[in-house]
Amino acid sequence: MNSPCSTDIVLFGGGIAGLWLLNRLRDAGYSAVLLEADSLGGAQTLASQGIIHGGLKYALGGSVTDAANAIAQLPARWRACFEGSGEIDLSGCEVLSDTYYMWSGASYRSKLKAFFGSKSLQGRVTPVPREDFPAFFADATVGGSLYALPDFAVDTPSLLRELHRRHSGATFKIDAANLAFDRDTDGKLNAVSWGTGVSLQAQRFIFCAGKGNQDLIDLARLSKPASQLRPLKMVWLKKAALGALYAHCIGEDFSMTPRLTVTTHPTPDGRDVWYLGGELAEAGVGVADHELIERARCLLADLFPWIDLAGAKWGCLAIDRAEAKNADGSRPDGALFVEESSCIAAWPTKLTLTPALADGVLEALNRQAIAPLADDTAALSTLTQHLPPATQATPRWE
Numbered sequence: 001m002n003s004p005c006s007t008d009i010v011l012f013g014g015g016i017a018g019l020w021l022l023n024r025l026r027d028a029g030y031s032a033v034l035l036e037a038d039s040l041g042g043a044q045t046l047a048s049q050g051i052i053h054g055g056l057k058y059a060l061g062g063s064v065t066d067a068a069n070a071i072a073q074l075p076a077r078w079r080a081c082f083e084g085s086g087e088i089d090l091s092g093c094e095v096l097s098d099t100y101y102m103w104s105g106a107s108y109r110s111k112l113k114a115f116f117g118s119k120s121l122q123g124r125v126t127p128v129p130r131e132d133f134p135a136f137f138a139d140a141t142v143g144g145s146l147y148a149l150p151d152f153a154v155d156t157p158s159l160l161r162e163l164h165r166r167h168s169g170a171t172f173k174i175d176a177a178n179l180a181f182d183r184d185t186d187g188k189l190n191a192v193s194w195g196t197g198v199s200l201q202a203q204r205f206i207f208c209a210g211k212g213n214q215d216l217i218d219l220a221r222l223s224k225p226a227s228q229l230r231p232l233k234m235v236w237l238k239k240a241a242l243g244a245l246y247a248h249c250i251g252e253d254f255s256m257t258p259r260l261t262v263t264t265h266p267t268p269d270g271r272d273v274w275y276l277g278g279e280l281a282e283a284g285v286g287v288a289d290h291e292l293i294e295r296a297r298c299l300l301a302d303l304f305p306w307i308d309l310a311g312a313k314w315g316c317l318a319i320d321r322a323e324a325k326n327a328d329g330s331r332p333d334g335a336l337f338v339e340e341s342s343c344i345a346a347w348p349t350k351l352t353l354t355p356a357l358a359d360g361v362l363e364a365l366n367r368q369a370i371a372p373l374a375d376d377t378a379a380l381s382t383l384t385q386h387l388p389p390a391t392q393a394t395p396r397w398e
Helices: 016-027 066-071 074-082 108-119 156-166 210-219 279-283 289-303 351-367 377-386
Strands: 003-006 009-012 032-036 095-097 100-104 145-149 152-154 171-173 180-183 189-193 198-201 204-207 227-239 247-250 260-266 272-277 313-324 336-340 343-347
Touching: 003 377, 009 016, 016 032, 016 156, 016 343, 016 351, 032 377, 074 152, 074 351, 095 260, 152 156, 198 377, 204 210, 210 227, 210 313, 210 343, 227 279, 227 289, 260 289, 272 279, 279 289, 289 313, 313 336, 313 343, 336 351, 343 351
Parallel strands: 003 198, 009 032, 009 204, 032 171, 100 247, 204 343
Antiparallel strands: 095 152, 100 145, 180 189, 189 198, 227 272, 227 313, 247 260, 260 272, 336 343
């Protein structure tokens, strides 16, 4: 016999989407708890490059897409949060680079592509004179053009820590194998249990577990929402004094995907990690690790011949990016959520879009007149007795 306790909202999934929603909901007066089956940020969040961008790469072909329009306003909201004046105070989060760059080769077509991309987006994209190149590019031994973008890169572990710290007492680890949903006499989902003798009742259940959303959808027997996956295979390399590199490298074709996207991440042992995405990662799905690493090595040698990669440690990371399923299988332009019964299945689609997802969910709760009702003091006390706290994952290269 389960002993029931109550809260307003139950969130599933402790990545950036779940933690951001937890903060927004609790700050809005809702009693909300977050349940995580593994570790906070251990899937898509820490596998992301941490780029907060305004959609430049979606306009590299010279035209503004719906995706670019959906994302253009969001970097300013993120910056306000990091300055302590936004919707969530993230002033304790580390910004790795306040500027992101676009590096084009010396060829005419690459420069033209960069030019059209810069003219197509809201926000000023600035050509950087050679004498003002940042330290990494100042040592360049090849010709090329550098553009400063209105984008930036954040340290995702510190972002997770800040979001978790504010409401850590409301995050718990559960055994997903024993998860079960209960319905009332009208067939509406009204409680969740996980084999500890406790059931948690709520007004709404929000699935924001990335790849895990589909399992939750199936377990809850929902018919409307569905998830789709887009795989990537990232490459990383670790070496002392690699240098701080935050750039999209533009190729010769007019694809919206940069030839290579690089971010730099510090590690506790003092070495730098370069994390490699873009076309390299999209084309790397299904490629053997050693072959993809060799591709990356050759690409870096071509783009940045002045860098010595000898002695670097290399690795690969396969990622399944989860998003709402479109009928034609295409990538959604923005953050999406689908409502059914008392459930909301939510996907931010990209890290940058997380605040927009939270806006949509809160608007849906207001539209449905879901007001804060429960004092969750008793529920949090009960959950603390039966569940361990959720803990944060570490980056794969550590």
